[in-house]
């Protein structure tokens with residue numbers, strides 16, 4: 597649904613002699629499949645907002661292509677671009693609602709731009725407010741709403757023109773924990789019911805963990821990693837994976853437990869018999885020292901710290917690690 601190829605954005609900051617160039621995006625290449633909820637993580641200044649503004653061409657990239665639904669946005673003239681932008685809805689951190697308009701009239705803005713008549717607009721607005729759970733607040737003004745309700749209006753407005761893609765720029769960053777969870781539930785529901793592809797920009801890992809199937813990490817304008825959440829979490833070398841499944845409390849010293857290792861696997865139920873196999877085939881005793889199982893990207897991912905003893909492990913753990921790795925368990929020595 598979204599394909600970004602070699603995206604580069606260079607800003608000029610300052611003027612005259614002190615002018616300097618800032619590379620906000622550097623050769624970013626990314627594909628987001630239809631129906632996916634995709635998270636873009638990164639610290640402040642990593643280039644997240646620039647990426648989202650380049651995705652709908654609010655900002656023109658210095659180089660590279662942005663293809664949405666098969667249409668190369670970077671190749672379009674202004675009129676064609678306005679048409680295509682309707683396929684992309686935007687949700688903002690600070691909502692950007694018109695304070696002098698009611699909830700219903702805020703949601704109707706994109707429909708007015710589309711030229712729909714009053715009856716069509718009224719029908720569609722009622723549908724949208726129902727979808728976001730605000731049917732009873734149609735005549736309220738934004739100033740009379742809570743933050744979570746304002747964001748529901750923002751989401752209804754973003755969906756009004758039936759977009760294929762929703763771009764969410766820190767949509768929950770101004771909300772408390774409970775409200776964040778409710779808004780994420782709503783976005784998940786919108787994704788499941790309408791099939792809208794959602795790209796979420798956030799600096800909060802819990803947001804990604806709660807809702808995304810895949811994610812990417814931006815650092816200094818470069819995309820340093822991306823993939824499916826469960827695969828990232830199962831990869832001990834992945835920075836995103838480490839953040840998804842951080843180390844637990846300090847591990848107790850496994851006195852007499854043998855060589856210490858960390859085992860990571862997707863779907864622990866399928867992997868568990870392997871520990872029995874280790875005992876039978878390599879005569880290795882496995883002592884469980886720590887770890888746990890979490891639901892990440894809709895899949896169960898386990899990470900356990902273990903002691904491995906016997907089977908020659910005291911001197912050479914390589915055969916055990918290689919046995920585990922060939923059976924789909926990522927095993928590293930601690």
Ligand SMILES: Nc1ncnc2c1ncn2[C@@H]1O[C@H](COP(=O)(O)OP(=O)(O)OP(=O)(O)O)[C@@H](O)[C@H]1O
Pocket residue numbers: 607608609618619620638639640641642643644645646647799
């Ligand atoms: N309009 C602009 N003019 C000049 N430089 C800019 C402009 N917009 C962004 N930048 C610079 O580009 C870099 C990336 O900024 P961007 O706002 O995309 O980061 P971000 O990851 O969204 O950060 P935050 O989470 O703080 O919003 C920063 O160094 C920033 O100073």
